Amino acid sequence: MKVQKGLHYTNDHEWVKLEGDVAVIGVADYAQHQLGDIVYVELPEIDDEIEKEEAFSAVESVKAAADIYMPVSGKVVAINEELIDDPALLNADPYENWMIKVEMTNKAELDELMTSEEYEKFLAEEE
Amino acid sequence: MEAKKTPLYDEHVKLGGKVVDYAGWYLPIQYEGLVPEHEAVRNKVGLFDVSHMGEITIKGKDALAFVDYLMTNDISKVVDNQIVYTFMCAPDGGVVDDLLVYRLAHDDFYLVVNASNTDKDYKWITEQKGNFDVEIVNISDTVGEVAIQGPLAQKVLQKLTNTDLNTITFFTLNRKVDINGVECMVSRTGYTGEDGFEVYTTNEGVVKVWNDILEAGKEEGIKPCGLGCRDTLRFEASLPLYGHEMSDVISPLEGGFKYFVKLDKASDFIGKEALNKQWTEGLKRKLAGFEMIGRGIPREGYEIQKDGKVIGHVTTGYMSPTLKKNIGNALIATEYTELGTEVDIMIRNKPVKAKIISKKFLSK
Numbered sequence: 001m002k003v004q005k006g007l008h009y010t011n012d013h014e015w016v017k018l019e020g021d022v023a024v025i026g027v028a029d030y031a032q033h034q035l036g037d038i039v040y041v042e043l044p045e046i047d048d049e050i051e052k053e054e055a056f057s058a059v060e061s062v063k064a065a066a067d068i069y070m071p072v073s074g075k076v077v078a079i080n081e082e083l084i085d086d087p088a089l090l091n092a093d094p095y096e097n098w099m100i101k102v103e104m105t106n107k108a109e110l111d112e113l114m115t116s117e118e119y120e121k122f123l124a125e126e127e
Numbered sequence: 128m129e130a131k132k133t134p135l136y137d138e139h140v141k142l143g144g145k146v147v148d149y150a151g152w153y154l155p156i157q158y159e160g161l162v163p164e165h166e167a168v169r170n171k172v173g174l175f176d177v178s179h180m181g182e183i184t185i186k187g188k189d190a191l192a193f194v195d196y197l198m199t200n201d202i203s204k205v206v207d208n209q210i211v212y213t214f215m216c217a218p219d220g221g222v223v224d225d226l227l228v229y230r231l232a233h234d235d236f237y238l239v240v241n242a243s244n245t246d247k248d249y250k251w252i253t254e255q256k257g258n259f260d261v262e263i264v265n266i267s268d269t270v271g272e273v274a275i276q277g278p279l280a281q282k283v284l285q286k287l288t289n290t291d292l293n294t295i296t297f298f299t300l301n302r303k304v305d306i307n308g309v310e311c312m313v314s315r316t317g318y319t320g321e322d323g324f325e326v327y328t329t330n331e332g333v334v335k336v337w338n339d340i341l342e343a344g345k346e347e348g349i350k351p352c353g354l355g356c357r358d359t360l361r362f363e364a365s366l367p368l369y370g371h372e373m374s375d376v377i378s379p380l381e382g383g384f385k386y387f388v389k390l391d392k393a394s395d396f397i398g399k400e401a402l403n404k405q406w407t408e409g410l411k412r413k414l415a416g417f418e419m420i421g422r423g424i425p426r427e428g429y430e431i432q433k434d435g436k437v438i439g440h441v442t443t444g445y446m447s448p449t450l451k452k453n454i455g456n457a458l459i460a461t462e463y464t465e466l467g468t469e470v471d472i473m474i475r476n477k478p479v480k481a482k483i484i485s486k487k488f489l490s491k
Contacts, residue, residue, distance in 0.1 A: 034290045037162050040424050040453075054416075058475060060424050062161050062446055063355050
């Protein structure tokens with residue numbers, strides 16, 4: 001499984017990249033791999049305010065649907081609309097193809113997430 | 128209880144199958160991926176391990192009368208080496224199981240039942256025996272089975288046998304077919320909506336048959352196929368799955384399968400009275416097909432509403448790999464089953480528009 005350096009990760013296999021005050025959020029390689037061929041992505045609306053650990057998206061393969069949870073709380077300022085037309089982008093490159101960008105309401109929440117090194121260890125234990 | 132391994136377990140692992148516990152069996156959900164495997168069966172040929180299926184034999188002087196009494200379909204019309212799809216119902220009209228009945232002879236029947244229902248079915252059948260002079264044996268543990276399915280299935284299987292497969296017509300069988308040195312029972316049946324065969328043999332024999340078929344089908348692009356595409360294929364072809372489109376609480380009439388319930392057959396059968404009553408009084412709910420208008424994939428169990436009122440639920444739903452549409456089966460109040468009716472599928476607690484369409488999603 002690919003783990004991109006420099007990102008923050010959750011136990012549920014979401015990632016966060018900090019760009020100034022904005023958190024860019026997506027799913028990790030492990031998650032897209034578990035789901036298989038992704039055929040549907042549901043994204044929130046711009047300006048939605050969503051709390052940490054609430055579901056902000058549903059990603060579905062032919063076989064199953066999976067909720068994707070907020071790694072941090074915040075207000076949605078951008079959604080990656082390309083994913084709606086071409087959900088398979090998440091399979092192709094889950095780090096390049098982000099899902100949403102949020103304005104964080106509490107930056108301290110980032111410290112509760114794993115570093116890429118910690119996430120790698122976490123994955124090794126999951127296997 | 129620890130899940131059981133089919134005789135092909137090691138082959139699944141070797142082929143990189145993603146093995147899961149399904150109905151008490153370790154079976155691959157997929158190898159390469161659900162969609163390519165689904166497409167292989169629709170366009171070329173695929174091979175399934177179906178050794179988990181249950182097999183029960185009913186033999187003896189009264190075998191025909193007994194099987195006819197158990198089943199909703201008319202078994203008296205079936206000839207030697209012919210197969211019928213049927214339901215086995217309880218007195219209340221609920222389904223004990225849906226199955227294939229193979230008539231080997233008038234005193235020799237071979238039942239192929241759902242893996243998850245095998246023990247229940249065996250117990251049920253035994254309890255109904257009464258004064259019928261029959262011997263009932265659950266031979267499931269001694270039978271290995273594969274299904275070769277797809278438009279090129281016959282071409283591939285024919286390479287391995289001298290028996291002319293044209294002689295095995297739809298829903299008939301040949302008890303003794305030599306598949307590259309292994310004696311098998313072969314029927315032209317399946318659960319995909321495509322042409323194909325189901326091949327029954329011993330647990331030892333089935334490993335060779337599996338590997339020989341995969342080898343023989345290389346040129347045709349054969350793929351080993353998992354349970355994932357088995358479900359999408361059967362769903363697109365409007366073939367019901369026990370526990371979804373019919374069950375102990377969903378009658379075959381509600382499921383829309385009256386063709387397999389011969390209410391007017393000569394002999395009495397278990398459930399006849401209840402089913403007759405249900406039919407005469409009119410069905411309160413029925414199975415219907417639907418297609419999403421709004422965005423979203425319908426999934427099993429999702430609630431269905433009309434004007435904010437709950438009218439039923441989704442029994443199976445998918446993004447159809449063949450049609451590339453989000454479609455499903457709905458068990459809903461009869462008054463909403465007319466084609467074109469708009470209903471709301473509750474997807475993650477939000478109503479999403481759908482319209483009722485024919486259940487025959489694949490019209491060839």
